[in-house]
Amino acid sequence: MDRRTFLKGSAALGLAAPQLARPALAQGGKVLRFVPQANLANFDPIWGTQYVVRNAGTLVWDMLYGVDAQLKPQRQMVESEEVSGDKLTWTFRLRPGLKWHDGEPVLAKDVVASLTRWMARDPIGLMIRGIQDDLAATDDKTFRWRLKKPFPKLLYALGKTNAPMALMMPERIAKTDPFTQINEYVGSGPMKFVRNEWVPGARAVFETFTDYKPRDEPNSWLAGGKRMLVDRVEWVIMPDAATASAALQNGEVDWWENPISDLVPLLRKNSNLNVDIADPLGNVGSFRMNHLHPPFDNPKIRQAVMTAMSQEDYMRSIVGDDDSLWKKLPGFFTPGTPLYSEAGGGNVGKGDIKLGQKLLKEAGYKGEPVVCVVAQDQGITKAQGDITADLLKQMGFNVDFVATDWGTTGTRRASKAPPSQGGWNMFHTWHAGADCINPAGYPAVRASGEKAWFGWPDIPPVEAAIAEWFDAADPAAEKAAIDKVNAAAVEGVVYVPTGFFLGYQAWRKNVSGIVKGPIPFTWGVSKA
């Protein structure tokens, strides 16, 4: 090879490189490349309740009902339902033509098995199971649910977004123990899971299920016709936000579920990209105190902390200077939703340190160490933990700051032992706003003592008001019950809400049909 040949070859290689560098499209179809919020490490949406599993699950497994953007449950796999006059017997009929991905028809016995498995893991499912008299298929397309007492929230429970969702599986799969992972991923949803292309930690692939029969109605969140406008959806797992940002700008991926707010100005400058709020229901920041052990077994000390903390400090630590991304939250329910309540929330997150110090003194704090467990590997928990540590020190608490990772926090928070023996006094987390629209899928607001969520608050007025909500037959009665829940939860400090915050999503301009919602809904999304 002479010098000229070498230079020509090199130049040709250099020119070809930009084209070759782009990932090739799968043959014969449109591929949507999506960067999800986290790795799809397992794929059983009943066994594992992480949001990322739920989100993938909605592509593969369909639901009997699905909530729409107005948070109302609408029929999805169900064609019709009848409820008896005493409201104790529900009879459901499935839509005709529903098929599993293996070609078998969807039968009522599959639904019964799926509901049975779901009920064992879902908080509201457990309530239904507690009042269930009988659940049985009456023919291939019909099943009947008999209850011991009316349960007005039944359809909502079947269509809700919070995990675990009531996703339908074939009977042979749904009979798996609910605490054991399934090993076969056959659903009847709009996409099939391509198992042999699944590389946990790297990618997950879904292909359009050509036999799927979408409903005729326009799609709205989990309701309506789930029409797939691409042939294949590839989830590309990117643990590093800067890499995801660069890949989106470079056209290597099409849609990024959760860009961090620091990178949003950069993405906005790119004329090929759209950036918008991901989920209008946002998130509720939180720190929980352990009600079993001093000092937070004393409600007055919990109230002192809730009064002294400044929600603005917490929110700015999470979202930075973008004021459009957060708001104060004097309660426990998601702003902008029908049951949102500020009842009793006047002192929540006031940021009045002096008043907090005064209340703390009156409450008789004896200087016990406060073991504050903070997961450093989650940006939101780390930011909140740093604010809390400073707050507690300013108030005069004796703080034992335990910097750890989320895996360790997950274990430690389950311990009821005294803080000095491996237990804890405080930990930080956050809740999807979609989970906080009512008490149905919101274990964090429950206050049933030993059976409650971590921290084990035991506040009977909260539980009584929640029971009222479950029994409420109309929106006015529901709102009245939630006002009571909010006031009682503030009074007893079930947990401390640190504020309401939103997040972004970003996508390339050749992609259309992306909507705001608690789940990245892929149906209705097309790519030019």
Place this chain on the structure above:
Amino acid sequence: MLGYIGRRILATIPVMAVVGLFVFSLLYFAPGDPAAIIAGDQATPDDVARIRATLGLDRPFLVRFWEWSWQILHGDLGTSIFTNLPVTTMIGQRVQPTVSLMLVTLVFAIVVAVPLGVVAAWKAGSLIDRLVMGLAVTGFSVPVFVVGYVLAYVFALELGWLPVQGYTPIEQGLWPWLSNLILPAVTLGLVYIALIARVTRATMLDVLQQDYVRTARAKGLAQGPVLFVHALKNAAVPIVTVIGIGIALLIGGAVVTETVFAIPGLGRLTVDAILRRDYPVIQGVVLLFSFVYVLVNLAIDLFYTVLDPRIRY
């Protein structure tokens, strides 16, 4: 020689046993609970306890260690707690990207570093020498992720020559495979270049003072053959040693590089498994890394005999 190789291979068995016991114990006593992670944030303590029981994580240490050891003896690394996939399958999915990255990095680093080190030694004290050593210090000092982001910005975002992230299997074409590896290999290779260049320079400086080099020059040999044939071959043993040690560095460095460039390799698999407490995967990967490291050391020891006939085992 064959006897020596056999003894060394047999010696890996107790090494692996100790590594296995150490890793298993470490994970057993380390805080964290995969059941809590699986159950998710909304789960109740009872849910977490049930999942822990079904995974067998509530059983005594000795029972679990015995079961795991028995599996290993049968060539089974177990099943991932999270994915329900065999650990061997998960490792198999990740081997090619990591091996590719290490190979390309190794070739790139050796091809660049050895000549640089030789030239620096030849021109010791000159501007070239100072430049090379300055580059070496920079290579050591700049964090891998910073180099990675800068390279991705320039060559992917600005120039559009190379992809930002991902991995294309070699079966899909040489250039697609290589194009995904160039930036990560350069990123990862800089530290390695710095290390090898410095060691090459130091060793060559010593060798260039030897009588046989002076003799070669006196015989009228050109500078190239003197440096690269006579001197470099005699300086090769320490360089090869450093290259071998560097493979361990590469494994460590690959974790960061694979994250920055979203390469689905063993480094990311390890980090993901550690963060989730996926014990079988962590144990399997650590055993694999240990085994590879033992084999690399053996290969280097054997290579010494090729480079220096005086070395015999």
